[in-house]
Amino acid sequence: MERAKEKTEVPAFTEFADRVFPGLEKGGFHAAYYRVLEAFARGRIRRLMVTIPPQHGKSLGSTTLLPAYMLGLDPDLKIAIASYSAALANRFNKRVQRIMDSALYRALFPGTSIKRAGERSDYVRTADMAEVIGCSGELLSVGREGSLTGNRVDVFILDDLYKDAMEANSPLIRENCWEWYTSVVRTRMHNASRELIVFTRWHEEDLIGQLVAKEEVTELKSWNQIERENGNGWLLLNFEAVKRSPPTEIDPRSEGEPLWGERHSTGLLAERMKLDPLRFECMYQGHPSAAQGLLYGDRFMLYEQLPETLVRYANYTDTADTGDDYLCSVCYAVDAQRRIYVTEVVYSREGMEVTEEVVAVMLQQVPGCDVLVESNNGGRGFARAVSRLCPNHRIGWFCQSANKEARILSNASAVLRNICMPVDWVARWPEFAHDLLSYRRIFRTNRWHDAPDVLTGIAEREICGTLSKKIRALSFKR
Incomplete structure (x- = not known):
């Protein structure tokens, strides 16, 4: 236990990411994204929603690098990763474990370690669970509608609870997801628990949409909102693939500017929008709308x-x-x-x-x-x-x-x-x-x-x- 509490110089999250993930590619917006994730990791934000377009490094930041960083900061944390399937959640878990196995990670956080693969030890390490040696910290993973009976959770990271548009457009699956969230996720948490929901949006009544309708959700536009965060409501950060909303302190892009132009140019995004404007609005802009509620739709x-x-x-x-x-x-x-x-x-x-x-x-x-x-x-x-x-x-x-x-x-x-x-x-x-x-x-x-x-x-x-x-x-x- 004493070894796990050793004092080390703790890097900022973006520095940590660069050091444990050599060759990490980032766009301009990642600086703000990682800064917000660090505020969550250090407990300055308790409930956070982030919506980011596909293939923009969403899961790498939130569901691979962040859990490893948080266990480095506090090896007693119990962190659960959830996704639409147990297989995907376990894949995230194994990626976190690989980072924590590396010499680069041990150099930054010598007090946080997990059982090595094949090592004889009383500590548990499987695809869906890893225990921190000498501490009470755990890394769990579970698929949507999976069980967490008996497990207390300090930090929940929910990454893409819907596989695709077919699932998100199913009222039955959306209802099952909400039931699982209220009866499993919420019942595993305590007063100080933290939640991160990181999504590509598919439907206006997905989990984020239902929470927006039922709880206090404030759009995150300036850094001082983090300082004022009261711990009860949600902060919502939406990165549009093509900037249409007014510039903010956190996302100061000009109108029409792409989020990560080096990877997804304006021309490429225009082609994707042309193929399916409604789907583009959901997945790439973070502004879903149900087709049945549209006045004109695509009927021109x-x-x-x-x-x-x-x-x-x-x-x-x-x-x-x-x-x-x-x-x-x-x-x-x-x-x-x-x-x-x-x-x-x-x-x-x-x-x-x-x-x-x-x-x-x-x-x-x-x-x-x-x-x-x-x-x-x-x-x-x-x-x-x-x-x-x-x-x-x-x-x-x-x-x-x-x-x-x-x-x-x-x-x-x-x-x-x-x-x-x-x-x-x-x-x-x-x-x-x-x-x-x-x-x-x-x-x-x-x-x-x-x-x-x-x-x-x-x-x-x-x-x-x-x-x-x-x-x-x-x-x-x-």
Whole structure:
């Protein structure tokens, strides 16, 4: 016991990882990821959720390196690793054991050791359990729905409790997972126990989703939140594969920047999103949504080329309501049957001094285009500025006073029946496509309404006739 308590100079977690795992590849975000994991290891965070895209080093940091580090800090800890199968959990366990067997590890933590393979000893070492020699520490592993009867757990690490989308989309498996978590995981813990849930998200009602609905969960954005952490609630850290949320102290990337561009470039991620936008939003962005709750989903009609029966070109523009909203400007063509074909889109959170010129350049490519601008919150000034840049276009503006939620929900079927997108629209306008394809029927759950609002306005203008009286009252500027 005395040997296990020897005082050694304890390295930071990122230094530990580099020393025991030579050749470890890391991106810029790993510094923040490992810093958060170290705060968990040292007890400054008690309940932590981390969501990271596939193949970004999630499990290596949290489920291989972290348990070895924590047992080095405190060889009396009882740590349990859980995953969707006992085989995978045991694989994590054996990887931790191999690190703890190494001379590099013993040099850093001479007071923490486990029975050597083949060594005659009273201490237990199997694929699912290893005991720390001379201390009370243990490393356990268990599959989802497995038993931990009689075992007290100081630290639980739950890594991917769903094998794939098929499992995560099964209500029965999700319910079984929740039952196992509440009846096994929670009952093995005590007042000072710590929990780390590290996932690639698959479904909005997975374990993280259910905990978010039932317990206090705060998104981790700044380092001082760790100092204020009260021990009862959860801290949630989500690393998006492509940055869309505003920059934070912990994830200061600019909008559109990939998480680990050296491994997963913007182009590669765009291809993955194109294949399945909803799956990409779950797995790579950490923002799952159930397909049955989507307003539009992937039901938009597509076209390869414009028909010869076009009768007019037009544009509908909605300027940003707040500084964080998108300006959405959509050019489209209308055929003799009043079917609408989206041709160009500007979708941007840049200031009006930038978007005025960008929209004007787009409009200049469409001679004879009738432009309609919602004049709420600066829209009239935007329309006048664009008019000066496009003197040959008919540009009008009006104030939209009808309720946005009622308009979008009521006109959803008209949008899907009459508006066609080019076949490559997801790749051409990824953020615009994302906000449409993931838009929910429950209005308050949506972050941005700008893209659905503009398609709704186009349907009202061209199909439903609800804007006709307002438009007739406009004095279009030529």
